[in-house]
Amino acid sequence: MIESPAAQPPSPGRPAGSGLHAPAGLGVLGLLLAVWHDEWSVPAAAGIVVLALAAGLALRIAALERAARQALAAELDETRRRLDAIIGQSPSALSLKDLDGRYVCVNGNVERLLQRPAAGILGRTDSELYLPDTARVFREHDRQVLETRRRHSIEESVVVDGEPRLYISHMFPVPDAHGEPALICRIALDITETRRAQDALVASEARLRAIFAGIGDAAIYCDTGRSIELVNPAFTKIFGYPAQEVIGRSTAMLYADAADFEAAGRVCYHPDMDSDPLPRTLRYRRRDGSLFWSESVGMPVRNDRDELIGYLGVHRDVSARLATERALRDSESRLRLFVEYAPAALAMFDRDMRYLVASHRWRQDYGLGERPLVGVSHYEVFPEIPESWREAHRRGLAGEVLGAPADRFVRVDGSEQWIRWEIRPWRDAGG
Known part of the structure; x- marks a missing residue:
């Protein structure tokens, strides 16, 4: 049986009241204060009601608090799960080191790089895991990150299985709750094959440019709209134009007759043209306005996806040959x-x-x-x-x-x- 507290006369000038703790089975959560202006006593029934309300409120608060803690824990678990998935599925070698340079987190790519499980990496420093020169470079980069407190992106060479591999590494400080550097994050992507492909492409382009420049006939590379992008030295010799005067201009400027330009577009310079066309003899105009005959071939240039990216035209000045052939025909006619x-x-x-x-x-x-x-x-x-x-x-x-x-x-x-x-x-x- 619950009884209300014994009635006490109120102090002069102070209303009567009762302070009740609100139990929730988990300790005191707060204080419920009831105040009466009745000078003599608090009815027993009213005390019971107040105490019941207090108990119910305390239970409700506890339930809400417990649900909030569970929701927060679930959200934290989900965040950790997502972060673990990002770290684990990243194509880069991702790691975290503390301020002493000891690894506190690595993903599978770091394990494959070092050829050891995470347990053999965590708690160790670069000097324990890499060759001395590599470890020294890593420590210097970490020092720069901590001093500048900014992200650094650097190409680094690492020996893997006795073979030097090239990595592009992005390093940045991870701050604590007070904004001070607490960890160093390194995200390193192996770009060895990409760099080899780039170097091979550069070498290939250099060879092609050398071949292009060495062609004895005038060679012109133009885009799909027949605007000139590249010419070789023989072009200048035959047409008289320096390269800078024609780059970006239409090849129409080179034709003696505009109708020949249009006809060449229909026959040679269109997306469905034959990749092995027959030569055509047309008249062209030099920079000084003089005309000459050229034996010309045009061909499409396509990328590795068979997409048209431009055209290559090669022009040989055959004016002298045609004059000789014409003189020979005249001589043969006279002899005949x-x-x-x-x-x-x-x-x-x-x-x-x-x-x-x-x-x-x-x-x-x-x-x-x-x-x-x-x-x-x-x-x-x-x-x-x-x-x-x-x-x-x-x-x-x-x-x-x-x-x-x-x-x-x-x-x-x-x-x-x-x-x-x-x-x-x-x-x-x-x-």
């Missing part, structure tokens, strides 16, 4: 006219005794009419040629000058012709 209209029976043969040209008198004297002769064997036209003449032909092809003042030629139909003939070899430019 001379032979065809010569008043004597003349014929020219190649080394296989195939006709190159025959005069009208030749056709007339041998009754050949308009029969096509070019490319036809002389012995097919005249199968009755005697062996003595065939031998004379062989000697003529060997360089002799032969002839006869009168020679009997029996035709296949039995008719006879008396012929005065002469054989002279004709030579190429090399003799």
